[in-house]
Amino acid sequence: MxxxxxxxxxxxxxxxxxxxxxxxxxxxxxxxxxxxxxxxxxxxxxxxxxxxxxxxxxxxxxxxxxxxxxHPSLTPDIPLDLRGTPYEINVWQMLRDIAMGETTHYGALAALLGTRDARDVTKAIANNPIAILVPCHRVLRKDGSISGYRWGVYRKKALLQREKEAVARYATARQVAEHSVRTAA
Structure with a gap:
């Protein structure tokens, strides 16, 4: 079929x-x-x-x-049909393990795969066809600077900023809730 x-x-x-x-x-x-x-x-x-x-x-x-x-803090329950080489799929799964608001670098991912050469990791990330849900925008250069992004560096910066703001809102809301519980007790 x-x-x-x-x-x-x-x-x-x-x-x-x-x-x-x-x-x-x-x-x-x-x-x-x-x-x-x-x-x-x-x-x-x-x-x-x-x-x-x-x-x-x-x-x-x-x-x-x-x-x-x-709103990158949303976690929609959307099934993915990841299609790529076994290596690419492995890298893409690793990207999905990076928490919102967190970043890593290409070399760190390569090290997790047992190599110091990040070129294959970089290539797999560049082939990622699913923006945001396979969060390749969370991978930066080792010095923390933003490198290329398949869909434009300005989009990568915007997504990272939105995630940073969402994490800050969550932290603030959590602090307010904890304060309310302490003062009510």
Whole structure:
């Protein structure tokens, strides 16, 4: 049976987004400036699949993903269908273990994989097709500076800033709640 990949376009505060799903889950969530090129890339990535536009069928998912761009503290229960080499999938799973508001660097990920050479890690991260839910934006240079990002450095900076603000709001709310409990006792 031929694989079917449904896709739709949406908008977020960081630009147009492409969402694509298989019967198993999300296969792509990408920021895109050029729709025809992105659709061609989708066809090239899944050459044996039937690629079907499904704006109405994916409207709810598009809305959830747009909300995630705005509020990275949300943790939507969206199944992922990670497709890549075993090495890429391993790296992508490692990215999912990085907590919101935290960052790491390419060399640290390489070390976890038993090597000092971060080039393969960098390549796997660059091939990540699922923004935010596979949080490659949380990987920085060893000196803490922001390096390239598949979907634009300005988006990476914006996502990191939104996460930092969400963590700060959570910490403030927690402190207020703890203070209220102490003063009520």
């Amino acid at each position: 031929r694989d079917i990949i449904r896709f739709a376009w949406g908008k977020s505060s960081l630009g147009d987004v492409l969402v694509a799903v298989s019967t198993k889950g999300l296969v792509a969530f990408e920021f895109a400036n050029q729709r025809p090129a992105m659709e061609a890339a989708l066809h090239a990535r899944f050459p044996d699949a039937e690629i079907v536009s499904d704006a109405s069928g994916l409207a709810e998912l598009i809305g959830a993903m747009a909300q995630l761009v705005e």
